[in-house]
Amino acid sequence: MTSMTEPPAESFRLSQLIYDTRYRSMTIQVVAFILILLALFWLGRNIVSNLEDLGKDFDFGFLGSRAGYDINQRLIEYSNDSTHARAALVGILNTLLVAVLGCALATVLGVIAGVLRLSNNWIVARLMAVYVEGFRNIPLLLWIILIFAVMTEATPRPSDFRGDRPEASMILGDSVAITNRGVYIPNVFFTRSLGGNEMAEVTDSAEATVIASSSGLDWFVIILVFVASILGARAIGRWATAKQEATGIRPAGAFWMQVGTVVVPSVIVFLALGATLDFPGLRGFNFGGGIHLRNSLIALWLALALYTGAFIAEIVRAGILSVSKGQTEAAFALGLRPNRTMNLVILPQALRVIIPPLISHYLNLTKNSSLAIAVGYMDVRSTLGGITINQTGRELEGMLLLGLFYLVTSLVISGVMNIYNKSVMLKER
Amino acid sequence: MKKSVFLGTIAVAGLAAGAVSAQTLDEVQARGELNCGVSTGLAGFSAPDSDGEWQGFDVAVCRAVAAAALGDPSAVNFVPTTGQTRFTALASGEVDMLARNTTWTFTRDVDLRFEFVGINYYDGQGFMIPRELGVTSAMELDGATVCIQTGTTTELNLADFFASNNMDYEPVPVETNAEAQQQYLAGACDVYTTDSSGLAATRATFEDPSAHVIMPEIISKEPLGPVVRHGDNEWGDLVRWVLVGLIAAEELGVTSDNVMELAEGTNNPSIERMLGNEGEFGPILGIDQDWMVNVISSVGNYGEIFEENIGEDTPIGLARGLNAQWTDGGLLYAWPFR
Ligand SMILES: N[C@@H](CCC(=O)N[C@@H](CS)C(=O)NCC(=O)O)C(=O)O
Numbered sequence: 060m061t062s063m064t065e066p067p068a069e070s071f072r073l074s075q076l077i078y079d080t081r082y083r084s085m086t087i088q089v090v091a092f093i094l095i096l097l098a099l100f101w102l103g104r105n106i107v108s109n110l111e112d113l114g115k116d117f118d119f120g121f122l123g124s125r126a127g128y129d130i131n132q133r134l135i136e137y138s139n140d141s142t143h144a145r146a147a148l149v150g151i152l153n154t155l156l157v158a159v160l161g162c163a164l165a166t167v168l169g170v171i172a173g174v175l176r177l178s179n180n181w182i183v184a185r186l187m188a189v190y191v192e193g194f195r196n197i198p199l200l201l202w203i204i205l206i207f208a209v210m211t212e213a214t215p216r217p218s219d220f221r222g223d224r225p226e227a228s229m230i231l232g233d234s235v236a237i238t239n240r241g242v243y244i245p246n247v248f249f250t251r252s253l254g255g256n257e258m259a260e261v262t263d264s265a266e267a268t269v270i271a272s273s274s275g276l277d278w279f280v281i282i283l284v285f286v287a288s289i290l291g292a293r294a295i296g297r298w299a300t301a302k303q304e305a306t307g308i309r310p311a312g313a314f315w316m317q318v319g320t321v322v323v324p325s326v327i328v329f330l331a332l333g334a335t336l337d338f339p340g341l342r343g344f345n346f347g348g349g350i351h352l353r354n355s356l357i358a359l360w361l362a363l364a365l366y367t368g369a370f371i372a373e374i375v376r377a378g379i380l381s382v383s384k385g386q387t388e389a390a391f392a393l394g395l396r397p398n399r400t401m402n403l404v405i406l407p408q409a410l411r412v413i414i415p416p417l418i419s420h421y422l423n424l425t426k427n428s429s430l431a432i433a434v435g436y437m438d439v440r441s442t443l444g445g446i447t448i449n450q451t452g453r454e455l456e457g458m459l460l461l462g463l464f465y466l467v468t469s470l471v472i473s474g475v476m477n478i479y480n481k482s483v484m485l486k487e488r
Numbered sequence: 489m490k491k492s493v494f495l496g497t498i499a500v501a502g503l504a505a506g507a508v509s510a511q512t513l514d515e516v517q518a519r520g521e522l523n524c525g526v527s528t529g530l531a532g533f534s535a536p537d538s539d540g541e542w543q544g545f546d547v548a549v550c551r552a553v554a555a556a557a558l559g560d561p562s563a564v565n566f567v568p569t570t571g572q573t574r575f576t577a578l579a580s581g582e583v584d585m586l587a588r589n590t591t592w593t594f595t596r597d598v599d600l601r602f603e604f605v606g607i608n609y610y611d612g613q614g615f616m617i618p619r620e621l622g623v624t625s626a627m628e629l630d631g632a633t634v635c636i637q638t639g640t641t642t643e644l645n646l647a648d649f650f651a652s653n654n655m656d657y658e659p660v661p662v663e664t665n666a667e668a669q670q671q672y673l674a675g676a677c678d679v680y681t682t683d684s685s686g687l688a689a690t691r692a693t694f695e696d697p698s699a700h701v702i703m704p705e706i707i708s709k710e711p712l713g714p715v716v717r718h719g720d721n722e723w724g725d726l727v728r729w730v731l732v733g734l735i736a737a738e739e740l741g742v743t744s745d746n747v748m749e750l751a752e753g754t755n756n757p758s759i760e761r762m763l764g765n766e767g768e769f770g771p772i773l774g775i776d777q778d779w780m781v782n783v784i785s786s787v788g789n790y791g792e793i794f795e796e797n798i799g800e801d802t803p804i805g806l807a808r809g810l811n812a813q814w815t816d817g818g819l820l821y822a823w824p825f826r
Binding site: 113127130131140211212240437445 | 631660
């Protein structure tokens, strides 16, 4: 400030602060700043005095005490003996799960719908228009509730699968069960696990069943190997391109070498760990075994993805239309085939227009996932921001933490997307 | 509901300066209306009837307080609250009191800073299950899918019950009783668990109530009562003594039919004091001298309220059980008006 307000000292008068355009903006800013500080101070003092009136203190100690409630969908170990902090973490992971699944599916749907809406095929283009307008113009909450209602009311109960002449049966070779409590799909578990894998025999049932639980370590190794193979395949690709540029001929079989590099090591690791499929089956009241995708997750996921996908479709369409037709014509004139034109000419330019609004839709989707409350999906709003607050009476602390979580998540998402945006941005030299 | 949690939090946090320290009674009288937090809809306890009028056992408590404080049982603004929003609504001053099957627990009384004025229904948590599943005891529920309302004592009891009996279950969290009912009837959960009075009330609204059984096990104690904010003792006293008055009136044989007659004068000094012919109880509470006459003539005594809304002659059909007068072997024991 000092450097900017350095006036010709001899002729400075106080009224210049208002009437002299050199200082006026500075004055306004200082006044606004003081007013904001005062407002914040007023709010803060109000909070303190109201908490005092209520006889409450401001304390995050409740996070360390026993939660006492159960959560149905847990990605990590959790029981009602765990702490409120752990319950919050379970909720955070559930929020992130539905956000990641939602963003992925929304992007796929959006890109397909956006491209198809530009199709020359009248029916296809119209169908996509119906999809986009239908989902964009009806509130998300309605879609969540609608999909959830359909999934619970229109699907068979687990008991319908029972008996000699069951009313319902599993699909895909008895491996998938669609019920009004969710979809049960086969799970992968490892008989020669690297550790942490409990292999328990259920002794009290007639046929001993293996309780499948795959340890995180196994999956970590598999992902590591997979990522390494992809890096390897890219290296082979670079080598082949270099060779092609030098000699004019791409080495024979380079493509198949790449495929092999990606697939073979992962398959070997799977086999080495003794990967086995665990199929869902009727056990007692419910299906047991396999992975249980609850209706709440599916409804929330599909609704978020379909809704956001409709917006992304429009962004993609706008991005493609923003590339002038001359670009396509020029590419064709150079003899590029249509798909190479799309990949090498249109998309790189369209991406520049697409990425920035895409970021804000990813952020929207993540925040909209807090509508989980409508279907009882146990996201962080429901655990930390719902049950925990209710059982401990720590509204202020809980809401602050919740706000902080969404803030940090949003900043991380936009940070990562901005890095990606930089990489596709027009590089000016 | 989300909005109200959020607004409530904001309000608690910053804006509603001094909502608690103010005298609730003065506010209610100045407003001319009582803001009473009830449940979002539980037949017999608090639900709007076909004319949109709120009716029920809990609703009657609100009306009784309004009759005492304002002389008008209809001067009530009913605020539907869910298990999750009720405490925020009360703490932030959105409602003056709660009358919605809320269990008196240590945490709520002491840590959450509320004041339970008494108990208007002694309850316990039960389980309801479709008859066709053939389950006869809650001990056979291992592996079952259970619908529970979040933000309740129910979910804590449930976790304890299954853990201590070494059983597993899959919780399906729901917000309101209506939502639970829909999920349960659609078969999305095998079992519905809540206070057993709530189960009976819910079952009574089913198309075929006989197709559902309530398990014999009661797994908890749920003393339900009206709640006010901690710190405003005058208001707490008022609500407490309206409740005591309802119970005492039954014990003393004061009903909505004979209250006017008895108010002319009787030879029973207890009734004389309660109905304001002797002493200054009303003015000491800051309200009219004939407050209990207003209360009883508008909603009846405890027994009348019970029989009319949830008693054995109603579809809900609850027996008095623990909620009978102490003279009949129950737990209701009104403190003396003296
Ligand atoms: N007594 C328990 C449970 C209260 C509760 O959940 N009551 C249910 C039914 S018994 C209710 O009032 N539901 C009405 C609503 O959904 O608003 C507590 O205080 O936490």
